[in-house]
Amino acid sequence: MDALAGLLDGPRARGAFLMRSVFDPPWSVRIQDHAPLTLVTMLRGTAWVVPDQGAPVPLRPGDVSIIRGPEPYTIADDPATAPRAVIHPGEHSTTPTGDELCQVMDLGIRTWGERADGMAVLLSGTYQLEGEVSQRLLRVLPHLLVLPAGALDSPLIPLLSDEMTKDEPGQDVVLDRLLDLLLIAVLRAWFSRPEAATPAWYRAHGDPVVGRALRLLHDHPAKPWTVAALAAGTGTSRAVLARRFTELVGEPPMAYLTNWRLALAADLLREPDATVGAVARQVGYSSSFALSAAFKRVRGLSPTEHRQAVGSPDLTPVG
Known part of the structure; x- marks a missing residue:
């Protein structure tokens, strides 16, 4: 993907x-x-x-x-x-x-x-x-x-x-x-048109290294990615991947991964039978506590508060 x-x-x-x-x-x-x-x-x-x-x-x-x-x-x-x-x-x-x-x-x-x-x-x-x-x-x-x-x-x-x-x-x-x-x-x-404000992630897809890295992150968000593992998957060095990814996408690869995981988690939390623990595992966090901490740090509210804000029933933070 x-x-x-x-x-x-x-x-x-x-x-x-x-x-x-x-x-x-x-x-x-x-x-x-x-x-x-x-x-x-x-x-x-x-x-x-x-x-x-x-x-x-x-x-x-x-x-x-x-x-x-x-x-x-x-x-x-x-x-x-x-x-x-x-x-x-x-x-x-x-x-x-x-x-x-x-x-x-x-x-x-x-x-x-x-x-x-x-x-x-x-x-x-x-x-x-x-x-x-x-x-x-x-x-x-x-x-x-x-x-x-x-x-x-x-x-x-x-x-x-x-x-x-x-x-x-x-x-x-x-x-x-x-x-x-x-x-x-x-x-x-x-x-593809000159008047379009083409997003950085779309332009980056055409790069042979960064495009491959983006596909890996989107296909497998739950993997325990590190810059080294991602570099190995793209056939380049950590330094080259980190520099090219940041230049083309506008943020480092691990920051991009965090935002992508939390966007996926926010969608999954809309499901009425979802739990924080189950969602955490689906998007690459080891526990409900780890996901909650990342959600709170990046988005300023907990998964339960997010779910209440979008009008879904409350959920229990268990796996």
Whole structure:
């Protein structure tokens, strides 16, 4: 597993909300569903993404936009068009005055809008990301990015659009996986562009030594790593690995490992039947006390306090 794959393992779609929206101008939809990540692409026609803060951004046919929430935004045929519909949490839609729209604008399987052959068609896929690993990905993305149509050489958009109109056994799983593949393709294309603030860990993946070290840490976080053991795994010396890793990633290898382990632990602690001891062993700590001490030192709160903060039941610190 490389660094990008490790981070994307968190936002893997499970029952993601996918929809084809069809409109005739003038149209405008206010999105306030609090979703952490939404992918939107224009299948036909043009649109504007209008954030509450910042300038409107155009979407042309084939463009793909990733919008990082939970802040609300508007998608419209023109930035000046007032919203005609509002999308709330739980895939609930109303007029701006609160009248129900879900049934009124239902056009069939995963299709919503005014008429089936409208001038503008947009495809959207919404992720609900709650984990610490997911947050590591979200933090490196701008609030709004647009990948031009020509920058993505992939058959995934027409394939996803076609599959969205089907209602066959296992269809939700098929759509989730296609959405995952499209997100990965868009992120890889975006990170290769000069305007992208590419994170250090992504650039470092291309280094033959540091990239190998990152894959080892992501694949085997529970191993008793030392700089010497990691250097042996990459075929270089301790000094060379420590220097190159710090230069390319921005922190020493053991500091990176600690942060990665604690991010994984924070996700695992959300599980209602997890114990601190069991989680500790999964991420490379010898005991619940060792994990608790690291959690408190780095994050400023204990595993139990973290779990209470994210709304999970209390847990007993035993193995």
